[in-house]
Each structure stands twice: as C-alpha cells, then as structure tokens.
Amino acid sequence: MASGAKLDGGGQTLLIGVREGRPHLDYWGPSLADRPDPRLTERAGPHGMLDAGEAFDLFPEAGVGFTGTPALQVSRPSGGFITQLAHQETRTRDGGLDLVLADARAGVEAVLSVNVDPATGVVAFRTRVRNLGAEPLRLDWVSPVALDLPDGEILGFGGRWAREFDVQRLRMGAGLWASEARTGRTSHHAPPFLVAGETGFGEDHGKVLALHLAWSGDHRMLVERLRDGRLQAQAGELFWPGEMILDPGALYETPTLYAALSDHGLNGLSDRLHPFVRDTILGGRLRDKPRPVHFNTWEAVYFRHELAELKALADSAAAVGAERFVLDDGWFKGRGDDTSSLGDWTPDPLKYPDGLGPLVAHVRGLGLEFGLWVEPEMANADSDLLRAHPDWILGESGRIQPLGRGQYVLDLTRPEVSEAIFGQIDALLAAQPIGYLKWDMNRDLTHPVSGGRPASHAQTRAVYALIDRLRTAHPGVEIESCASGGGRADYEILRRTDRIWTSDCNDPIERQSIQRTFSIFFPPEVMGAHVGPADSHTTARTTSLDLRAMTALFGHMGIEADVRAFAPRELEALASAIALHKALRLPLHGGRLVRQTPADPGAIAFAVIGEGAAVASLAQVETPRIAGAAPLRLTGLEPDTLYDVRLVNPPRRARAAMKRIPALVRGETVPATGRWIAHAGLPTPILRAGEIAVFHLSRSSA
Numbered sequence: 097m098a099s100g101a102k103l104d105g106g107g108q109t110l111l112i113g114v115r116e117g118r119p120h121l122d123y124w125g126p127s128l129a130d131r132p133d134p135r136l137t138e139r140a141g142p143h144g145m146l147d148a149g150e151a152f153d154l155f156p157e158a159g160v161g162f163t164g165t166p167a168l169q170v171s172r173p174s175g176g177f178i179t180q181l182a183h184q185e186t187r188t189r190d191g192g193l194d195l196v197l198a199d200a201r202a203g204v205e206a207v208l209s210v211n212v213d214p215a216t217g218v219v220a221f222r223t224r225v226r227n228l229g230a231e232p233l234r235l236d237w238v239s240p241v242a243l244d245l246p247d248g249e250i251l252g253f254g255g256r257w258a259r260e261f262d263v264q265r266l267r268m269g270a271g272l273w274a275s276e277a278r279t280g281r282t283s284h285h286a287p288p289f290l291v292a293g294e295t296g297f298g299e300d301h302g303k304v305l306a307l308h309l310a311w312s313g314d315h316r317m318l319v320e321r322l323r324d325g326r327l328q329a330q331a332g333e334l335f336w337p338g339e340m341i342l343d344p345g346a347l348y349e350t351p352t353l354y355a356a357l358s359d360h361g362l363n364g365l366s367d368r369l370h371p372f373v374r375d376t377i378l379g380g381r382l383r384d385k386p387r388p389v390h391f392n393t394w395e396a397v398y399f400r401h402e403l404a405e406l407k408a409l410a411d412s413a414a415a416v417g418a419e420r421f422v423l424d425d426g427w428f429k430g431r432g433d434d435t436s437s438l439g440d441w442t443p444d445p446l447k448y449p450d451g452l453g454p455l456v457a458h459v460r461g462l463g464l465e466f467g468l469w470v471e472p473e474m475a476n477a478d479s480d481l482l483r484a485h486p487d488w489i490l491g492e493s494g495r496i497q498p499l500g501r502g503q504y505v506l507d508l509t510r511p512e513v514s515e516a517i518f519g520q521i522d523a524l525l526a527a528q529p530i531g532y533l534k535w536d537m538n539r540d541l542t543h544p545v546s547g548g549r550p551a552s553h554a555q556t557r558a559v560y561a562l563i564d565r566l567r568t569a570h571p572g573v574e575i576e577s578c579a580s581g582g583g584r585a586d587y588e589i590l591r592r593t594d595r596i597w598t599s600d601c602n603d604p605i606e607r608q609s610i611q612r613t614f615s616i617f618f619p620p621e622v623m624g625a626h627v628g629p630a631d632s633h634t635t636a637r638t639t640s641l642d643l644r645a646m647t648a649l650f651g652h653m654g655i656e657a658d659v660r661a662f663a664p665r666e667l668e669a670l671a672s673a674i675a676l677h678k679a680l681r682l683p684l685h686g687g688r689l690v691r692q693t694p695a696d697p698g699a700i701a702f703a704v705i706g707e708g709a710a711v712a713s714l715a716q717v718e719t720p721r722i723a724g725a726a727p728l729r730l731t732g733l734e735p736d737t738l739y740d741v742r743l744v745n746p747p748r749r750a751r752a753a754m755k756r757i758p759a760l761v762r763g764e765t766v767p768a769t770g771r772w773i774a775h776a777g778l779p780t781p782i783l784r785a786g787e788i789a790v791f792h793l794s795r796s797s798a
C-alpha cells in the first residue's frame with residue numbers, strides 16, 4: 097500500500113513515500129503544490145540483477161535486496177544478520193516526521209527522523225536503532241539515511257594541519273569513494289563534509305547537495321555508484337570492532353546528518369546553511385553580541401610566559417583595539433614546552449607566583465576580557481594527574497601506544513575522570529573572571545579503549561557532556577573549539593561552542609583558500625581569523641600587514657603576533673584595520689557571504705552583503721595570468737540600490753604597478769547601482785601576488 101508525507105521549508109518540498117513497507121524520498125526540490133503520481137519514480141528492471149532491481153530507498157538494507165552498501169549492518173552472537181525492516185507507522189510533527197520501521201523476527205526497530213527547517217530548508221536526518229530481541233545486537237554501521245545524489249561531480253573535503261579545508265573535485269566513475277576519520281576527532285584529513293552536484297557547478301550555478309555529519313569523533317562518509325547507475329551517499333559513525341553492542345531494549349542514536357539542496361551553486365548552499373547555523377545550531381546566541389577582537393599570545397610568546405612581558409603585550413594589544421586577551425598554552429604548572437603538564441590545570445608557580453590574578457586584573461583594567469587556553473581531554477605522563485592516576489587514560493593496559501605531541505587521551509567515559517577535570521576547570525573559572533576558554537585537542541586518538549572495550553563513541557559523548565556541564569555551570573563563558581587548528585569544526589561541537597579556530601596557518605595566502613572553503617558551511621562570525629607575524633611559522637612566507645589584516649577582517653578577527661615588534665606604520669595600519677572591522681562588524685557577521693568568481697584564477701574574492709552595505713575583497717594569491725586587471729563583477733548586491741563605492745586600501749606606491757590609475761583606485765568614492773556593479777564590475781588596482789583590494793559599499797544618500 098502506498099502512503100506518504102509532504103514536508104516544506106525554505107521554499108522547498110520533500111515528498112516521502114512509503115511503498116511496500118519501504119520509505120522513499122520521492123522528491124526534494126522547489127516547492128510543490130501538488131503531490132505527483134509516484135509511479136513516475138518507478139524504474140524498469142534490467143536483466144542480470146534481482147527481479148525487483150536495485151532496492152535503493154531511504155534506508156536500504158541487504159535483506160530486502162539492496163546490493164550496494166546497506167544503511168544498516170547488524171548481527172547477533174548466534175549468527176543472524178538479515179534484516180527486513182518494514183514501515184509500521186509515520187508520526188508527524190511540525191516540520192518533521194518519524195518513520196517507524198521494524199522487523200520483529202530480527203528484533204530490530206529503526207526510527208528515521210526527518211526534520212526540515214522551515215526558514216532555510218536544511219534537512220536534519222537522525223536514526224534511532226533499538227534492540228527488540230533477547231540477545232545482544234551488534235551494530236557495525238548505521239547511516240541515518242541513504243541519499244540519491246545529483247550526478248556529476250563531488251567535492252570531497254580534506255587537508256592537513258595548517259592547511260585545513262582543502263577540497264578535491266572528483267568525477268565518480270564506478271565503485272566506492274569513502275572518507276574516514278579514525279582519529280577520535282572531526283579531523284583535518286577527512287572532515288565530514290561533502291558537496292555533490294551537476295558537472296561544472298560553481299559558486300553561483302548548478303544543482304548541488306551538501307551533506308555534513310555533525311559528529312566530532314570517528315566517522316565515515318561514502319559515495320557509491322550503484323549497479324543501476326544511481327549514486328548513493330551515506331555518512332555515519334565509524335565503530336571500532338565490536339564497539340556498538342546493544343543489550344536487549346537498548347537504543348543507539350546516530351549523529352545528525354544535515355543536508356541542504358540548492359539550484360544556485362555553492363553560494364546557494366551557504367545562503368541556507370549560514371542562517372541555519374546562526375539560528376538553529378547556535379540558537380541565535382551570537383546575534384546582537386558583537387564578536388570581540390582577540391589578542392592571542394601563542395605566536396607572540398609560545399611557552400615563554402613572563403608576567404611583565406605579557407602585561408606589555410596586553411598594553412600594545414589594547415592600544416590597537418583588541419577587546420579580548422587570550423592566554424594560550426604555557427601558563428600552567430611546569431609547562432615549559434609541549435612534553436609535560438597537561439592535566440595539571442593550576443597556574444605555574446614560577447611563571448605566575450601570585451597566580452593568574454595579577455595578569456587578569458591588568459588585562460581587565462585595560463578594558464579587555466580575559467580568555468584562557470585549556471586542553472581538558474589530555475594528560476602528559478609527566479603530570480601530577482597521571483602520576484597519581486596512571487590508569488586514567490584511554491588504552492589497553494600494559495600496551496605501549498603511539499603518542500601525539502607526547503600526550504595521552506584521558507578516559508572521560510569514567511565518571512571520576514570527568515569529575516576531576518570538571519573540578520579543575522570549574523575552579524579556574526570560579527577563581528578568576530575568565531570570560532572565554534580556548535578548548536584545544538592536540539592528538540589523534542589511536543587506542544580508544546576503556547575497560548578493555550572500544551570507547552570512541554562514548555568518549556565523544558563524554559567530551560560533549562563535559563563541555564555542556566561547564567557551560568551550564570558558567571553560562572557567561574564562551575568557548576572556542578580548536579584541535580591543532582581546525583581539526584574539530586563541525587555542527588555538533590558548534591552547538592556548544594562559539595568560535596572555531598580555523599587553522600594554525602595565519603599566512604593570509606593560505607588563509608584565503610582555507611577561509612573560502614570553510615565558509616561554505618560556516619558563517620564568518622565563528623571563523624577565528626588572526627593577523628599573524630609577517631614571517632609565517634607554518635609556511636616560511638613573508639606577507640604584508642595589509643594582506644594579513646584584510647584577510648582576518650572577514651572572520652572573527654584577532655591578532656596573534658608580537659605587536660611590540662611592529663613598525664609604527666604597521667601598528668597604525670593594524671589599528672585602522674581593527675577599527676574598520678569594528679565599524680563593519682554588523683554586515684560582516686550578520687550579512688550574506690557571497691564567494692565571488694574573479695576573472696583571474698589566481699585571485700580569491702568575497703563579498704559580505706548586509707542591508708544597504710557591503711564589503712568585498714579581492715586577494716591576489718598568485719601572480720596574475722593577464723597584464724590588465726579585470727574588473728571585479730560583484731554578484732549578490734541589491735540590484736536597485738545605489739551604493740557609494742570606495743577602495744578602503746588604495747595601494748601605496750600605486751605607480752610602481754600601474755601607469756594609469758582609475759578614480760576608484762586613486763581613493764575617490766564612486767556611486768553605482770548593484771546592477772551596474774554586477775555588469776561593469778569595479779575597477780581594481782593591478783595587484784601583484786600577495787596584494788589585496790578591499791571595497792566598502794554603502795547606500796548612497798545622493
């Protein structure tokens with residue numbers, strides 16, 4: 097018998113049909129008024145396959161004739177593994193539904209929840225699997241759903257430390273593409289994001305589907321060419337052998353798989369995902385709360401903490417406009433380098449003989465908020481914590497495990513361990529007016545074993561619980577998610593944090609592309625972006641202050657350099673960049689971010705468009721291919737608005753790069769409508785590699 101449901105949101109409709117007991121996503125696209133005849137979704141069955149053809153639906157199972165990767169893989173100790181779930185009922189609620197599927201003989205129930213955000217159309221899929229049988233049920237794989245992808249190309253996300261959010265575009269031939277993280281964190285190399293779309297999709301064109309598994313532990317995403325030519329995508333937690341065993345009656349809940357669909361390319365996806373993150377993932381908590389400009393001590397002093405020097409740094413940071421001082425790694429007991437002390441969260445008595453109080457008071461006296469770096473999930477062997485409790489780490493007792501940065505992962509699944517860490521961080525927050533924690537996580541988790549059993553899932557949940565508990569105890573404290581730079585950037589961590597440290601690479605040339613990809617899924621206000629030293633410690637490249645500052649301008653801006661070493665002219669330029677950021681924070685952090693496609697392939701351009709105001713940048717990250725600078729044809733502006741356009745940073749020594757200099761480039765304000773700017777473009781300076789042009793557009797009063 098056929099039945100079904102219709103869900104609407106963000107100008108789109110999803111039709112979910114149930115036929116012969118199986119759930120199907122019959123339609124996802126622009127709003128539909130009617131419910132088309134589902135027979136048009138039938139497919140002819142070829143020879144050489146099962147008689148019913150490929151049994152591909154929303155939750156495909158091998159037991160019902162699906163020959164690709166099933167969404168559910170389970171087994172019993174006695175050997176049974178066949179499941180044939182059948183639809184029992186559909187429970188509808190506002191904006192969503194639960195599809196209840198069950199197989200009494202296999203003793204398995206799966207409840208697929210589908211929720212459509214009414215404003216943005218972002219769909220959240222989550223599945224709960226319950227063991228209805230009398231024996232334990234082993235789960236090897238559960239993807240909340242399987243989705244039929246638009247065919248053409250996929251954008252796979254990868255990268256490494258200091259080069260996060262790298263993408264590769266692939267054409268899916270036959271077979272299976274999988275991206276897996278077995279490192280106990282969202283990861284640098286396989287972050288759980290994917291975009292699939294029609295061939296040649298770009299920033300503004302093409303049908304595209306975005307997927308994100310919101311999970312900060314081990315995971316797997318896959319795209320598979322099915323035998324009948326379709327492409328399926330799945331994503332779920334990656335379980336270690338025998339990790340997920342459900343006792344009779346027990347329940348497993350998948351992480352949420354978020355999906356967004358657009359007919360207007362990657363910008364169309366961000367138009368849905370950014371407001372969704374702002375309102376739903378962050379619950380609106382950053383709206384109307386201007387992001388304070390940071391000063392972070394890491395690249396200024398690393399582990400060398402000296403009170404007088406830190407105070408002087410705070411003075412210089414305040415003088416250029418910083419609003420929050422974040423004391424990074426190196427402040428706690430015995431921490432002279434990265435080989436010791438994680439786990440002992442009290443101020444180092446040699447560096448801070450009177451505790452953190454004098455520094456906190458100095459910083460706050462300057463009008464800055466005080467923030468502190470912590471890495472609560474970790475401990476070094478050389479720490480009081482592990483000397484007292486050597487068994488508090490994850491791992492198999494008696495086995496030597498490979499270390500990362502010389503440290504171990506604490507077993508937070510044990511209540512006494514979580515309690516002890518909570519106690520230490522809670523005491524720190526209670527002792528001083530600390531408004532911010534930079535929560536770091538710096539090693540791959542290779543031995544996620546607790547009490548002799550795999551515990552990657554439980555550890556990830558325990559990290560969430562620890563953060564939640566701290567947030568409840570200290571609701572005014574903001575938290576930044578960091579994992580060796582951008583190794584923990586996902587929507588589930590973002591539910592409980594306020595900023596993501598995007599990358600340890602502060603080299604603006606690299607940052608331009610890291611930020612471009614990051615911005616597909618995340619809005620600019622959560623993107624930590626710092627002005628680093630001229631010489632980058634991760635790339636050995638030297639860049640101008642203009643490029644560094646104008647690149648950081650587009651995120652949650654900060655400084656991470658020894659500003660005392662800056663030349664007076666640089667300090668002045670930094671101060672005016674920060675002043676500009678503050679003046680433009682509203683559109684920058686609440687507007688519509690539209691990635692641009694500049695004519696020169698060696699350039700990267702963004703525009704952030706607010707009501708009657710916009711900011712745009714064009715960064716030349718490689719030597720230009722052509723001699724003359726092509727105009728920047730900005731897309732996304734209000735076509736009928738007349739803007740006053742001005743180049744914020746007219747080039748110094750302009751004549752060294754160009755013989756003729758357009759009025760706008762000379763620093764004159766030029767009025768133009770959004771339509772005209774999209775058509776004719778903005779004249780740009782001739783930019784050499786490493787130079788940037790930033791334009792400010794404001795509604796003309798003329």
Ligand code: DGJ
Nearest residue numbers: 394424425578580581600
């Ligand atoms: C890794 C982070 O990404 C850096 O920003 C810094 O906090 C270091 N850890 C400190 O050890």
